[in-house]
Amino acid sequence: MGDAEQKDLHGTKITKQLLKSQSGEFDLESIRILKLQNCDIDNLGCISECIGLERLDLSENDISLLQALTSLKQLCFLNLSANRITNIDPLRELESLQTLNVAGNLIGSFSNLQCLKELDSLETIRLRDTTENLSNPVCNSLTYRETMREMFPHLKTLDGERISGKGSELFDMFRELDTEIEKGSKPNHALSQSTGPWMSTDFWDRKRSDEEVDLQQAETNFNEILQECRKLNAVATHSLASGPKT
Structure with missing residues (x-):
């Protein structure tokens, strides 16, 4: 051998x-x-x-x-x-x-x-x-x-x-939203249209490419997304707290 x-x-x-x-x-x-x-x-x-x-x-x-x-x-x-x-x-x-x-x-x-x-x-x-x-x-x-x-x-x-690092705060926010939605027995129509996770678990994994990334623009885009998600979080929290409409 x-x-x-x-x-x-x-x-x-x-x-x-x-x-x-x-x-x-x-x-x-x-x-x-x-x-x-x-x-x-x-x-x-x-x-x-x-x-x-x-x-x-x-x-x-x-x-x-x-x-x-x-x-x-x-x-x-x-x-x-x-x-x-x-x-x-x-x-x-x-x-x-x-x-x-x-x-x-x-x-x-x-x-x-x-x-x-x-x-x-x-x-x-x-x-x-x-x-x-x-x-x-x-x-x-x-x-x-x-x-x-x-x-x-x-x-x-x-x-x-x-x-x-960047992305972790947003990822945690989506995780919390998923948890709250799962707890609700009858989420309202605005939240019930999506039953799956907000994003895949590897969404924030670092992606490498051959091209250089414009870091300043990427950070600006991230902050804009984060601001919108905070607004979404506030709306979702209020909706869940209010309970289903009878």
């Missing part, structure tokens, strides 16, 4: 040949982006030699141990969704990490996430993904969202939803 397909009884081990064939790079230190999604990997092998890695996708595998990742000091994006991970403590060494996806694993408590507080660059965490039906036991906590906000005050995006 060749090195590129080195397997044991459980799955696949990452080898130098596998890394070279997947990346097209001969020198492991030159690899910047690596996608090893759904490769039956259960052993990270020699991935620690890819010290230049910036983006790594290891989703949909059988990984449980992460110690081999500690040398990846330049890693900015890491996708470990749909694996068998319970302990993410080794990730505390990834000093450049900005985005982490560990949805669909076995992380059981907030204490298991304490190690991430040491990562000053971390802005985005995903522990659950409703579109893919992925979660973690810790997400079942009734105070999940509030506790995550307290633990990571500098976090910008949680589970695909903007929780700080």
Whole structure:
């Protein structure tokens, strides 16, 4: 059996040949982006030699141990969704990490996430993904969202939803409106025409394009939208408080 397909009884081990064939790079230190999604990997092998890695996708595998990742000091994006991970403590060494996806694993408590507080660059965490039906036991906590906000005050995006920075105030307003509408047994006609969410959960996720955005104009547009939504919120609150007409 060749090195590129080195397997044991459980799955696949990452080898130098596998890394070279997947990346097209001969020198492991030159690899910047690596996608090893759904490769039956259960052993990270020699991935620690890819010290230049910036983006790594290891989703949909059988990984449980992460110690081999500690040398990846330049890693900015890491996708470990749909694996068998319970302990993410080794990730505390990834000093450049900005985005982490560990949805669909076995992380059981907030204490298991304490190690991430040491990562000053971390802005985005995903522990659950409703579109893919992925979660973690810790997400079942009734105070999940509030506790995550307290633990990571500098976090910008949680589970695909903007929780700080521009857009977060507007997103929270729509969330509150959805909640109030769901509570009303007979919302009036003005509010009953739309029963779905005001926007998709990834509406405020940052979108990148090749063209530069006019930030000043974008901020002006945002403020105008926010002002209109505040008016809408006041109207909706008044309508809900008044109750259905008889």
